[in-house]
Amino acid sequence: MSNTKIEATYSLYARAIDEKRYELLKKVFHPEAQLQYIVGSQEFACSGSESTTYFRNFLNLCFWTSHLIGSPAIELDGKKAFSTARVQAVHQQVLDDGSISRWILRGSYHDHLELFQDTWLITKRYCHTPDEEGEFLTTGVKIFEEIGWTSKDKISFNR
Numbered sequence: 001m002s003n004t005k006i007e008a009t010y011s012l013y014a015r016a017i018d019e020k021r022y023e024l025l026k027k028v029f030h031p032e033a034q035l036q037y038i039v040g041s042q043e044f045a046c047s048g049s050e051s052t053t054y055f056r057n058f059l060n061l062c063f064w065t066s067h068l069i070g071s072p073a074i075e076l077d078g079k080k081a082f083s084t085a086r087v088q089a090v091h092q093q094v095l096d097d098g099s100i101s102r103w104i105l106r107g108s109y110h111d112h113l114e115l116f117q118d119t120w121l122i123t124k125r126y127c128h129t130p131d132e133e134g135e136f137l138t139t140g141v142k143i144f145e146e147i148g149w150t151s152k153d154k155i156s157f158n159r
Contacts, residue, residue, distance in 0.1 A: 002081070003074050006113060006120050010085055014067040017059055019155055020147045022052040030114065030121040037125075039089075040105055040132035048122070061141050063100075063148040064092040069109070079115040084108055087129065094142045103136040105129035 009028055016024035029035065029048030036045045046054045059065060072085035091103040107129025113120045147155070 002076055002115070002120070006074050006081060006083055007072060009113070009120050009122065010069045010072055010109075014069055017055055018065050018067055019152075020056075020059065020144075021156070022056050025051045025055065027119065028122060029125075030116070030123045033121070033123050033125065035122075035125045035127075037127045039107075039127065039129045040103070040136065042136055056145075059091075060143050060145050061093060061136075061138065062091045063094045063142070063144050064090075066090045072109075072111075081113040081115075081120065083111045083113060085111075087127075089129070091136060093137055094144075094148075095137070096140050096142065101137055101141070102134050104133040106131035 012024055013028045016022060016028060025048075029051050031047065031049040033048030033051075034045070035048065035051060037043065042058075044054055044058075067087060067089045070086040072083040074081055074083045086108050087106070089105045091105075093101045093103070095101060107127065110126040110128075111122045112124040114123050146152070
């Protein structure tokens with residue numbers, strides 16, 4: 001049962017960032033979690049409580065993203081776990097001239113999790129994606145504060 005709930009944590013993470021539903025990250029990361037991301041040539045560190053702001057600032061530069069996360073390898077120790085999972089992530093950006101740019105990453109998540117009541121939360125994450133194709137653009141791209149490729153009513157019960 002714990003493995004299934006930890007796998008669901010990864011799925012919820014992907015959904016939160018790919019659907020720009022950043023409020024869901026509080027169900028993924030403990031507020032005091034230590035997060036370190038080395039994603040291609042980009043790098044940042046933040047706490048779980050800061051993750052919403054960091055992801056929003058980064059991913060609002062994307063029209064569409066897709067984080068495909070492989071089944072995690074999980075080591076359980078009571079109410080603690082260590083898990084690793086491979087990830088392939090596509091980031092599609094729309095340039096001001098209407099052309100498309102893609103930044104593709106392949107790498108892994110290395111997570112410490114703890115069980116809080118009935119919920120597994122990530123307390124420490126090291127993400128490293130050394131395999132990179134394309135470039136993440138920070139200027140000359142359109143901003144998408146909401147999901148750009150569909151409407152929220154099509155992907156959620158929240159209408």
